[in-house]
Amino acid sequence: MAFCATDVCSAGHIAGFVMHILLLGSGGREHALAWKIAASPLVTKLWCAPGNAGIAREAECVALDIADHAAVIDFCKHHAVELVVVGPETPLAAGIADDLAAAGIKAFGPSRQAALLEGSKGFTKALCSEFGIPTGAYGRFNNAADALAHVRRQGAPIVVKADGLAAGKGVVVAMTLAEAEAAVAMMFDGAFGKAGSEVVIEEYLAGREISFFALSDGETAIPLASAQDHKRVFDHDQGPNTGGMGAYSPTPFVTAEIHSQIMQRIILPTVAGMKARGTPFRGVLYAGVMLTADGPKLFEYNVRFGDPECQVLMLRMMSDIVPAMLAACDGQLKNFDIRWFDESALTVVMAANGYPGDYKKGSRIEGLDEASKIEGVEIFHAGTISRDGHVLANGGRVLNICASGKTIAEAQRRVYAAIDRIRWSDGFCRRDIGWQAIEQEKTPK
Numbered sequence: 001m002a003f004c005a006t007d008v009c010s011a012g013h014i015a016g017f018v019m020h021i022l023l024l025g026s027g028g029r030e031h032a033l034a035w036k037i038a039a040s041p042l043v044t045k046l047w048c049a050p051g052n053a054g055i056a057r058e059a060e061c062v063a064l065d066i067a068d069h070a071a072v073i074d075f076c077k078h079h080a081v082e083l084v085v086v087g088p089e090t091p092l093a094a095g096i097a098d099d100l101a102a103a104g105i106k107a108f109g110p111s112r113q114a115a116l117l118e119g120s121k122g123f124t125k126a127l128c129s130e131f132g133i134p135t136g137a138y139g140r141f142n143n144a145a146d147a148l149a150h151v152r153r154q155g156a157p158i159v160v161k162a163d164g165l166a167a168g169k170g171v172v173v174a175m176t177l178a179e180a181e182a183a184v185a186m187m188f189d190g191a192f193g194k195a196g197s198e199v200v201i202e203e204y205l206a207g208r209e210i211s212f213f214a215l216s217d218g219e220t221a222i223p224l225a226s227a228q229d230h231k232r233v234f235d236h237d238q239g240p241n242t243g244g245m246g247a248y249s250p251t252p253f254v255t256a257e258i259h260s261q262i263m264q265r266i267i268l269p270t271v272a273g274m275k276a277r278g279t280p281f282r283g284v285l286y287a288g289v290m291l292t293a294d295g296p297k298l299f300e301y302n303v304r305f306g307d308p309e310c311q312v313l314m315l316r317m318m319s320d321i322v323p324a325m326l327a328a329c330d331g332q333l334k335n336f337d338i339r340w341f342d343e344s345a346l347t348v349v350m351a352a353n354g355y356p357g358d359y360k361k362g363s364r365i366e367g368l369d370e371a372s373k374i375e376g377v378e379i380f381h382a383g384t385i386s387r388d389g390h391v392l393a394n395g396g397r398v399l400n401i402c403a404s405g406k407t408i409a410e411a412q413r414r415v416y417a418a419i420d421r422i423r424w425s426d427g428f429c430r431r432d433i434g435w436q437a438i439e440q441e442k443t444p445k
Helices: 005-014 028-038 069-078 089-093 096-102 121-131 144-154 177-188 256-276 309-316 321-330 368-372 408-419 435-442
Strands: 019-025 043-050 083-086 106-108 138-141 158-162 171-174 199-203 208-217 221-223 232-234 238-241 246-249 282-292 295-302 344-352 377-381 384-387 390-393 397-405
Touching: 019 028, 019 069, 028 043, 028 309, 028 321, 028 377, 028 397, 043 069, 069 096, 083 096, 083 321, 089 096, 096 106, 106 321, 121 138, 121 199, 121 256, 121 295, 138 144, 144 158, 144 177, 144 199, 158 177, 171 177, 177 199, 208 256, 208 309, 208 321, 221 256, 246 309, 246 408, 256 282, 256 295, 282 321, 309 344, 309 397, 344 408, 368 377, 368 408, 377 408, 397 408, 408 435
Parallel strands: 019 043, 019 083, 083 106
Antiparallel strands: 138 199, 158 171, 158 199, 208 221, 208 282, 232 238, 246 344, 282 295, 344 397, 377 397, 384 390
């Protein structure tokens, strides 16, 4: 019989089991995680390093440099931290989970070797080839001449990717040969530093892009709710790609059949393949999947919760997240279950003018309390600081205005009603987040 995270939580609470948790990160994803973790009756103390103005309402923010693993470990030992939750990908790629484990501290997040699923596009492509995971055809190149020759043989459209981590900016979907050639030149000219020293060039996959999440304990994987984000900066999917301008969950385009196909053909073979290689994956697998005419195909993996997808997942998760994280750490997902609210959730990113290019910091944001009074609305901070009692913008993506609703359309109405109460002259947002799902909701069944 499967047991539920809420049941585990209650049992643990009754037994007097309590936890000190440290959350690493400072973005909207981490605010959503802090909000959800803080709601757990298992948690007696939650810190976040370094945090932001919104996270400070849920956790005690500490000025730790999360790239300094020794400092993080010392903090954990001094404060009897029993679980570290790693939000962003960079510390995972740097081996923070390995160093914490070596110090006897439990960490939610994959090892350095397992984090290569995000840290190296070529690594993931090779895994797909070895274990028969459906993905686009590809080539790996360490010099511009060979990469350009390949692009010219294949033609456009084609996808050019920096192999390593490039803060979500190392992917160019080139619709013309000239764009592909320029992308190759840019990467080998050092636009992304070491991340672009090797380039992966992939077949362009036509279809609908969706985000699929699963928890893995190294042997077992269980699915989380589906989601869909909007990468382009402007309405109607125009402009450059960003880290994400909004998201919603669930996506109506992941049917029960497609859900099963993704688990059976992509997620489970990945978990089995990583175990077979001796680098079991423990944590969150975030699969970027293209729904093609030939079925779902993987185009990328991330090894942490998405941002802004995490925000809508946390709104929809009924179960306590802490036991789920512990089960992933401890190899106990086999008999685990997570419950979800039936309601939909949607988030819109408010960004600083100029994002994803140059932008200014320090402008004042007002009206957040009024905006949060709208039914179903939660506001997660992504790039903010608090100064003299005011919230100031301190990043490119600054706020995540989120709401739940009976439908995607209702959640969207609530989000934009909240945004209309926010006074921030230096910010902007897309006004069409969720449009595809809303069109689908209007379609007669």
